[in-house]
Amino acid sequence: MEDVNLVQMRSGEEGIVVAIHGGFGSRRRAESLGIRVGVSIKKISAQFMRGPIIVQVGNTTIALGFGIAQKIVVRKRLG
Amino acid sequence: MKKILLIGNPNVGKSVIFSRLTGVHVIASNYPGTTVEFTKGYMRIKGEKAEVIDVPGAYTLEPSSKAEQVAVDMLDSAAEEDGNIFVNIVDATNLERNLGLTLQLIKRRVPLIVCLNFWDETKHTGVHIDAEKLEKILAVPVVPTCGITGEGIKSLVSRMSEAKVSTFQYEDEERWSEIGKIVDTVQKLTHRHHTLLERLGDASIHPITGIPIAIIVLFLAFKVVRLIGESLIGYILEPLFENLWAPLMLKLSALLGSSGFIHDVLIGKLIDGKIAFVESMGVLTTGLFVPFAMVLPYIVAFYLVLSFLEDSGYLPRLGVLLDTLMHKFGIHGLAIIPMLLGIGCNVPGALATRVLETKRERFIAATLMAIAVPCMAQIAMVFGLVGQYGANGLGIVFGTLFIVWIILGLLLNLVLKGESPEIFAEIPPYRLPYFPALVKKLWMRTFGFLKDAVPYVLLGVLIVNILYALRIIEFIGRLAAPVVTGILGLPEEAVGALIIGFLRKDVAVGMLVPLGLTMHQMIVASVVLTMYFPCIATFVILVKELGVRDMIKSATIMIISALTVGGILNLIL
Ligand SMILES: Nc1nc2c(ncn2[C@@H]2O[C@H](COP(=O)(O)OP(=O)(O)O)[C@@H](O)[C@H]2O)c(=O)[nH]1
Numbered sequence: 212m213e214d215v216n217l218v219q220m221r222s223g224e225e226g227i228v229v230a231i232h233g234g235f236g237s238r239r240r241a242e243s244l245g246i247r248v249g250v251s252i253k254k255i256s257a258q259f260m261r262g263p264i265i266v267q268v269g270n271t272t273i274a275l276g277f278g279i280a281q282k283i284v285v286r287k288r289l290g
Numbered sequence: 291m292k293k294i295l296l297i298g299n300p301n302v303g304k305s306v307i308f309s310r311l312t313g314v315h316v317i318a319s320n321y322p323g324t325t326v327e328f329t330k331g332y333m334r335i336k337g338e339k340a341e342v343i344d345v346p347g348a349y350t351l352e353p354s355s356k357a358e359q360v361a362v363d364m365l366d367s368a369a370e371e372d373g374n375i376f377v378n379i380v381d382a383t384n385l386e387r388n389l390g391l392t393l394q395l396i397k398r399r400v401p402l403i404v405c406l407n408f409w410d411e412t413k414h415t416g417v418h419i420d421a422e423k424l425e426k427i428l429a430v431p432v433v434p435t436c437g438i439t440g441e442g443i444k445s446l447v448s449r450m451s452e453a454k455v456s457t458f459q460y461e462d463e464e465r466w467s468e469i470g471k472i473v474d475t476v477q478k479l480t481h482r483h484h485t486l487l488e489r490l491g492d493a494s495i496h497p498i499t500g501i502p503i504a505i506i507v508l509f510l511a512f513k514v515v516r517l518i519g520e521s522l523i524g525y526i527l528e529p530l531f532e533n534l535w536a537p538l539m540l541k542l543s544a545l546l547g548s549s550g551f552i553h554d555v556l557i558g559k560l561i562d563g564k565i566a567f568v569e570s571m572g573v574l575t576t577g578l579f580v581p582f583a584m585v586l587p588y589i590v591a592f593y594l595v596l597s598f599l600e601d602s603g604y605l606p607r608l609g610v611l612l613d614t615l616m617h618k619f620g621i622h623g624l625a626i627i628p629m630l631l632g633i634g635c636n637v638p639g640a641l642a643t644r645v646l647e648t649k650r651e652r653f654i655a656a657t658l659m660a661i662a663v664p665c666m667a668q669i670a671m672v673f674g675l676v677g678q679y680g681a682n683g684l685g686i687v688f689g690t691l692f693i694v695w696i697i698l699g700l701l702l703n704l705v706l707k708g709e710s711p712e713i714f715a716e717i718p719p720y721r722l723p724y725f726p727a728l729v730k731k732l733w734m735r736t737f738g739f740l741k742d743a744v745p746y747v748l749l750g751v752l753i754v755n756i757l758y759a760l761r762i763i764e765f766i767g768r769l770a771a772p773v774v775t776g777i778l779g780l781p782e783e784a785v786g787a788l789i790i791g792f793l794r795k796d797v798a799v800g801m802l803v804p805l806g807l808t809m810h811q812m813i814v815a816s817v818v819l820t821m822y823f824p825c826i827a828t829f830v831i832l833v834k835e836l837g838v839r840d841m842i843k844s845a846t847i848m849i850i851s852a853l854t855v856g857g858i859l860n861l862i863l
């Protein structure tokens with residue numbers, strides 16, 4: 212098993228959120244959009260030049276800035 | 291009066307259901323954050339009149355944005371009064387996330403009814419929800435609905451008075467695990483293949499495929515706007531004015547004795563014994579022709595295309611693709627939405643800057659829009675006037691504005707203190723726009739334009755006549771000569787256009803016609819007219835949105851950059 216943040220994760224990979232670092236505000240925002248510890252998350256794509264990362268959680272697609280994406284840690288699903 | 295509050299996550303169909311309940315039309319769009327101010331309307335339940343409120347979207351009652359703060363404040367004050375009903379609108383295709391808010395509402399112990407909207411979408415997204423079971427667990431009425439067809443709305447209305455305080459209990463820390471349990475009991479997911487729209491959704495946000503798609507979409511959008519606009523003008527409006535209105539006006543002109551102040555105000559100057567709709571400058575000729583025959587067709591065409599892009603869900607994806615660039619301006623990608631609205635008319639554009647989170651972002655976005663984003667009224671006129679010299683002139687005008695947009699954005703971000711928040715938003719799924727809603731939105735926006743524009747155009751034309759009659763333009767022209775002639779290289783008379791430009795830019799561009807400007811002067815004048823100040827209607831909104839002090843700052847930036855850019859163009863062209 213391997214823990215990576217959303218920036219390191221490759222497009223198309225899936226995993227389980229294991230930690231959300233960062234301030235209270237961004238944690239709460241993440242939670243309200245459905246990104247919580249324990250949910251499964253899939254990375255869809257990343258923009259060039261430290262641009263936003265696109266992920267999917269359940270039926271929701273979410274765009275998050277590079278800085279925020281660095282703070283979300285995911286345990287990659289094997290295989 | 292009883293209040294009915296519609297509460298839910300952003301983009302779950304609150305505004306659509308609000309329209310259904312009240313008959314009041316509000317703008318519904320396929321992206322989060324359209325409603326920042328709330329909207330009120332009325333409906334009857336059991337013969338009693340009640341006030342319905344379209345509350346701004348909120349993911350949580352622990353606010354993390356301005357819209358959420360507004361929502362929570364409204365909720366708190368409504369919760370203090372007896373007899374109010376809280377309608378929680380839920381996106382049934384995203385049950386788990388939406389129930390977060392539902393459980394928070396339950397904790398507030400308010401009379402609640404849950405509306406499972408997007409019921410139509412559950413079938414093909416492979417979601418099966420047992421609404422009755424959910425109703426038993428939550429202990430409040432649960433009604434499946436489809437906002438766009440109106441299915442289920444009747445039963446929502448008839449069950450409204452059954453709204454009650456839930457007896458469901460849970461510990462705050464256990465909220466999400468409780469939700470997990472609820473979802474497991476009431477919802478079954480069946481496997482499904484990715485639909486074509488979803489594949490397209492992924493492709494259009496992936497940088498390698500997304501950027502070419504964006505270029506194609508914007509190019510097509512531009513082509514379609516021109517095609518529709520030109521067809522409306524060429525086949526309908528110009529023939530109407532030339533064949534029906536012009537003869538009538540000539541008769542009136544003869545009746546008024548073909549000259550004199552009243553004649554000139556109403557009909558304007560005849561050119562070779564004929565009415566020239568752009569140049570004559572009469573209230574009944576130019577004053578009607580400019581808004582209805584030159585601008586309106588493009589407004590209709592533009593808002594039709596924009597509303598289509600909006601409702602399909604493309605705009606937030608464009609925002610994501612542009613985020614890296616816009617970040618350099620201190621605003622995030624979704625700020626492209628107010629700017630695009632501003633291309634139609636700066637007034638709704640200025641209003642839409644509200645969806646941005648910080649004051650700094652709103653200042654940057656509003657200033658950039660007022661300076662470098664020409665509105666359709668002006669674009670149409672510039673196309674008509676500069677366009678006759680060929681595409682080159684147009685390229686220089688709009689190319690210059692684009693470069694100004696970028697440089698000014700970079701500068702503002704450098705100079706203004708503060709940081710720019712990162713994008714963190716839901717990207718809605720692609721949807722086929724619902725045609726009646728699209729038409730309604732188009733009508734509201736077009737009507738909004740007419741209401742804002744026509745009075746000012748007529749007033750503008752009237753003032754032009756008075757200024758000329760009193761020779762005021764000559765007088766100011768001489769005073770302003772050092773700037774207008776010295777820096778910008780325009781004739782003294784062009785100052786008239788700059789004065790009227792405060793009122794309406796389209797009339798101002800029309801005033802340039804009789805001056806016999808060279809292409810070079812026409813380009814400078816078009817660029818300066820866009821940049822130096824917003825029209826009065828936009829100005830009023832900006833003062834309200836930014837406050838007087840920031841507006842003075844913003845206006846100073848406008849004037850300085852207009853003179854700088856105009857001066858440079860005058861030198862290098
Ligand atoms: N398919 C489907 N689309 C809907 C339904 N309700 C709303 N919509 C669409 O979803 C989008 C968001 O609706 P809107 O009322 O603006 O959501 P709000 O942000 O909650 O006010 C719009 O494009 C609507 O046309 C529904 O029940 N089914």
Ligand SMILES: [Mg+2]
Nearest residue numbers: 304305324325
């Ligand atoms: Mg809304």
